[in-house]
Amino acid sequence: MPVKVxxxxxxxxxxxSMQRVAVMHYLLNYFTHPTxxxxxxxxxxxxxxxxxxxxxxTLKVLVENGAALQLTIDEKNxxxxxxxxxxxxxxxxxxGKVHDVEGVDLEAVTKTNHNGLQITETQVYYKGYCQxxxxx
Amino acid sequence: MPVKVxxxxxxxxxxxSMQRVAVMHYLLNYFTHPTxxxxxxxxxxxxxxxxxxxxxxTLKVLVENGAALQLTIDEKNxxxxxxxxxxxxxxxxxxGKVHDVEGVDLEAVTKTNHNGLQITETQVYYKGYCQxxxxx
DNA sequence: AAACAAAAATGAAATGATTACAACTTGAAA
DNA sequence: TTTCAAGTTGTAATCATTTCATTTTTGTTT
Numbered sequence: 001m002p003v004k005v006x007x008x009x010x011x012x013x014x015x016x017s018m019q020r021v022a023v024m025h026y027l028l029n030y031f032t033h034p035t036x037x038x039x040x041x042x043x044x045x046x047x048x049x050x051x052x053x054x055x056x057x058t059l060k061v062l063v064e065n066g067a068a069l070q071l072t073i074d075e076k077n078x079x080x081x082x083x084x085x086x087x088x089x090x091x092x093x094x095x096g097k098v099h100d101v102e103g104v105d106l107e108a109v110t111k112t113n114h115n116g117l118q119i120t121e122t123q124v125y126y127k128g129y130c131q132x133x134x135x136x
Numbered sequence: 137m138p139v140k141v142x143x144x145x146x147x148x149x150x151x152x153s154m155q156r157v158a159v160m161h162y163l164l165n166y167f168t169h170p171t172x173x174x175x176x177x178x179x180x181x182x183x184x185x186x187x188x189x190x191x192x193x194t195l196k197v198l199v200e201n202g203a204a205l206q207l208t209i210d211e212k213n214x215x216x217x218x219x220x221x222x223x224x225x226x227x228x229x230x231x232g233k234v235h236d237v238e239g240v241d242l243e244a245v246t247k248t249n250h251n252g253l254q255i256t257e258t259q260v261y262y263k264g265y266c267q268x269x270x271x272x
Numbered sequence: 273a274a275a276c277a278a279a280a281a282t283g284a285a286a287t288g289a290t291t292a293c294a295a296c297t298t299g300a301a302a
Numbered sequence: 303t304t305t306c307a308a309g310t311t312g313t314a315a316t317c318a319t320t321t322c323a324t325t326t327t328t329g330t331t332t
Contacts, residue, residue, distance in 0.1 A: 015308080015309080017298090017299095017308090017309060017310080019309080019310070020309090035289095036289080036290085037289090049310090049311080050310090050311095051310065051311045051312065052290095052311095052312095053290095053291085053292095053310075053311065053312075053313095054309080054310055054311070056289095056290070056291080057309080057310080058309095070211070072208040072209070072211055072261075073208070073259075075206075075208055075214065076288095076289090077289075078211065078289085078290090090250065090253055090255070093256070099253075101250055101253075103248055103249070103250075104245060104248055109240060109245060109260065110262070112239055112240055113239070114226065114237055114239075114262070115267075116267045116270075117226055117235075117237075117262065117264055117265070117266060117267070118264045118265045118266075118270055119226070119262045119263070119264040120229070120263055120264040120265070121262070121263040121264065122260070122261070122262055122263075123209075123259075123260070123261040123262075123263075124245060124258070124259070124260050124261075125208075125258070125259040125260075125261070126246070126250070126253065126255045126257070126258055126259075127255070127256055127257040127258075127259075128253055128254045128255040128256040128257065129253070129254045129256070130253060130254075131251075131252045131253070134252075134254055151279080151280085151328095153279090153280065153281080153327085153328090154327095155280080155281070156280090171318095172318080172319085173318085185281090185282080186281090186282095187281065187282045187283065188282095188283090188319095189281075189282065189283075189319095189320085189321095190280080190281050190282070192318095192319070192320080193280080193281080194280095194281095212317095212318090213318075214318085214319090
């Protein structure tokens with residue numbers, strides 16, 4: 001771990017409770033773009049009392065403080081990403097997995113003049129089929 | 137109306153029932169990126185027996201046949217767009233309105249080499265504050 | 273035109289993600 | 303150590319969406 005998760009949260013103005021550290025730690029180690037359910041059920045193994053409400057609350061706090069990204073690429077479930085560096089996403093319509101897409105210059109996409117709109121966030125979503133699923 | 141909605145649907149392989157024509161007509165006349173609820177409650181005025189399930193079914197058919205776009209820019213509600221020409225979208229975090237954003241070259245955004253991913257759709261979403269809401 | 277079959281529409285009920293809320297716990301400050 | 307605000311928990315409510323059985327419509331065949 002490069003930086004302690006506790007410090008990571010404090011630097012972003014998030015009080016580091018045990019539960020918040022656990023969720024943040026999860027997001028900084030598994031870049032699978034997990035759903036609330038996945039985070040909750042995985043963490044429950046080592047923290048049996050962790051409630052799903054807390055996972056919801058925590059993710060809300062993390063997103064509000066720029067410590068996580070909220071993705072709406074998947075119509076079924078909101079997904080979260082601990083990688084807050086701007087990047088695009090791809091969802092496979094075959095297997096449902098979400099991947100990062102590097103090499104898309106989001107800065108460039110955003111810089112265009114947009115008629116006085118004040119843009120705070122840019123999301124680029126691709127849908128299609130991953131290499132695995134193309135074979136089938 | 138440039139082309140009859142009935143013809144418009146037939147050209148896209150959608151059987152033009154009364155309900156489908158009504159929904160498609162709505163999307164081709166109101167580019168407000170409406171929710172299912174908005175479509176249903178507006179159309180209900182002139183078609184009191186229209187069920188919300190039918191609106192859901194119809195929108196699914198329209199999206200599957202490329203006659204409408206489904207937007208997930210708004211976390212609360214799925215929104216639909218009768219403008220299927222590729223374009224970016226903006227949602228105002230103040231008032232919640234969704235606007236089209238012209239001048240973003242989606243072709244260019246998509247053309248980049250993405251490691252063998254087969255991309256069938258690209259969505260570009262901006263979030264922020266519209267001119268009106270910036271004043272407040 | 274009657275009979276039929278397939279497709280579409282309907283409304284009620286079920287599902288499932290998310291939110292609201294009241295009670296309980298924790299941890300830092302006085 | 304008492305106090306208080308913030309955080310956590312579990313249950314219940316909410317609300318968008320889906321499922322499903324029934325009814326209606328439509329087009330086709332006799």
